[in-house]
Amino acid sequence: MNESVFDKITAAYYELTAAEKKTADFIMANRGRSQYLSIAELAEYSGVAEATVSRFSRRLGYKGFNAFRLALAKASYSLAPEAGLLSGSIESTDSFEEMCRKLYAADQDAMHQTLELIDPDRIRRAADMLHAAKRVVCMGQGGSMLLAQDAGHLFSTVSGKFSAVADSHTQVITAVNMAPDDVILFFSYSGATKDLIDTMKTAKERGVKTLLVTRFPKSPGAQLADLVLPCGANESPLQLGSVPAKIAQLFLMDVLFSEFCRRDLDSCRASRERLAAALESKHL
Numbered sequence: 001m002n003e004s005v006f007d008k009i010t011a012a013y014y015e016l017t018a019a020e021k022k023t024a025d026f027i028m029a030n031r032g033r034s035q036y037l038s039i040a041e042l043a044e045y046s047g048v049a050e051a052t053v054s055r056f057s058r059r060l061g062y063k064g065f066n067a068f069r070l071a072l073a074k075a076s077y078s079l080a081p082e083a084g085l086l087s088g089s090i091e092s093t094d095s096f097e098e099m100c101r102k103l104y105a106a107d108q109d110a111m112h113q114t115l116e117l118i119d120p121d122r123i124r125r126a127a128d129m130l131h132a133a134k135r136v137v138c139m140g141q142g143g144s145m146l147l148a149q150d151a152g153h154l155f156s157t158v159s160g161k162f163s164a165v166a167d168s169h170t171q172v173i174t175a176v177n178m179a180p181d182d183v184i185l186f187f188s189y190s191g192a193t194k195d196l197i198d199t200m201k202t203a204k205e206r207g208v209k210t211l212l213v214t215r216f217p218k219s220p221g222a223q224l225a226d227l228v229l230p231c232g233a234n235e236s237p238l239q240l241g242s243v244p245a246k247i248a249q250l251f252l253m254d255v256l257f258s259e260f261c262r263r264d265l266d267s268c269r270a271s272r273e274r275l276a277a278a279l280e281s282k283h284l
Contacts, residue, residue, distance in 0.1 A: 004071075004074075004075040005060065005068065005071040005072055005074075005075045006028065006031065006075050008060045008061065009024050009027065009028060009060065010028075012059065012060060015059075016056070016059070017052075019048045019049070019052045020048075020052060020055065020056045020059065022046045022047055022048050022052075023042065023043075023046040023048055023052060023053055023056045024056070025046075026042070026045055026046040027042075027072070030045075031072075031075075031076060032076050034072050035069060035072040035073040035076050036234040036235065037069075038190070038191075038192070038215075038216040038218065038219055039053050039054065039065045040216065040218035040219065041216065041218065044218075053065060056068075066192075090102055090103070103243075106243075106244045107243065107244050107247050109232075109233075109244070110232055110233035110244035110245065110247050110248040110251075111232070111247060111248065111251045112232070113231075113232020113233060113248065114230075114231045114232040114233070114248045114251050114252055115232075115251075116232070117230045117231065117232055118252070118255065122227060122228075122229060123229070123255060123256060123259050124259065125227060126211050126227055126229060126256055126259075127256060127259040127260045127262075127263060128263075129183055129209055129211060129226075129227065130155075130183060130185070130211075130256075130260050131260060131263045131264075132181075133161065133181060133182055133183040133209070134161065134179070134181045134182055135161050135163075135178065135179075135181075135182040135183070136155065136161055136162045136163075136182070136183045136184075136185055137152075137162075137163055137164070137165055137174055137178070137182070137183075137184050137185070138151045138152040138155075138162065138163070138164040138165075138184075138185045138186075138187070139164070139165055139171050139174075139184055139185070139186050139187070139199060140186060140187035140188060141168060141188070141193050141195050141196065143189075143246065144187040144188050144189060144249075145164075145166050145187075146246075147187040147213075147246060147249050147250065147253070148164050148166075148185070148186070148187045149164045149166065150250070150253070151164070151185060151187070151253050151257075152164030154253065154257055155257060155260070157271065157272060157275055158260075158261055158267070158268040158271045158272060159268075159271065168195040168198075168199070171195070171199045172198055172199050172202050175199050175202040175203045175206060175208060176202055176206065178203065178206055178208045179206070179207075179208070180206070180207035180208060180209075182208050182209070183208070183209045183210070183211060184199070184203050184208060184209070184210045184211070185211045185213075186199070186200070186210060186211065186212045186213070186221070186225070187212075187213045187214075187249060188212065188213070188214050188219075188221055189214060189215050189231075189235060189245055189249070190214070190215070190216060190219060191212060191214035191215070191216045191217075191219025191220065191221035191222050192216070192219045192220050192221060193221075196221045197220055197221060197224065200212075200221055200224040200225065201224065204224060209226045209227075210224070210225045210226050210227075211225065211226065211227050211228075211229065212225035212227070212228050212229070213229045213231060213249055213252055213253070214228060214229075214230060214231070215230065215231055215232070215233065215234075215235070215245070215248075216230075217230045229252055229256070231245075231248040231249050231251075231252045232248045233245045233247070233248035
């Protein structure tokens with residue numbers, strides 16, 4: 001039987017440094033919650049430096065924090081299988097109606113968390129950046145790319161300067177050829193993917209402004225962004241691309257889109273009317 005991460009922490013506890021013990025204590029007291037935290041959040045809640053969390057992860061035999069976090073998720077899943085895999089704490093014994101109610105509550109909670117995180121000034125600044133930009137490119141990876149494509153499509157209904165770029169190599173190429181009066185709107189739940197960092201660094205070198213929608217405002221990507229828009233919804237490493245996480249980002253996208261349109265409602269309305277007329281022939 002494979003030793004769980006909690007067993008490893010217990011076995012190694014008295015060999016840990018004082019700082020590492022703080023991290024161990026927090027994790028053992030918050031077993032279900034810890035899997036949802038970024039390295040910055042875990043360090044903050046433990047009262048230690050990020051480097052301590054990184055060393056702690058390697059001391060337990062993991063290549064890095066991401067491998068350690070996945071081990072936390074697997075160990076938590078063994079304690080509560082259904083809750084660790086599906087959003088809404090769905091259990092195999094739930095009736096269909098109970099399952100639907102739990103999912104509805106999880107989706108609602110994701111929106112409520114995001115609403116609580118919304119800073120009106122940040123939204124206004126983001127809308128101003130998009131309005132002033134000559135060109136706006138929406139980007140992301142994996143499931144976040146689908147959100148970026150949604151954003152590109154939504155904003156393109158009121159302005160021709162919005163587009164989406166899916167391939168990670170093409171994202172870097174695009175960033176290289178952008179100008180200081182352009183903006184990148186990036187979606188990344190974790191804010192910590194290698195492709196995101198590569199593109200963000202390239203954009204920064206070019207003087208291109210970047211907006212990042214993420215769950216983790218202290219993530220590496222957030223440190224590079226000009227403006228961060230945080231969303232709610234916790235997602236375990238075993239819940240890749242969960243619907244509540246997407247709903248949280250979609251809600252934030254809708255708020256940003258509405259604030260953008262409020263800058264020039266007459267122009268947005270005219271653009272929508274032209275689009276509706278152009279697409280009329282495509283409907284039966």
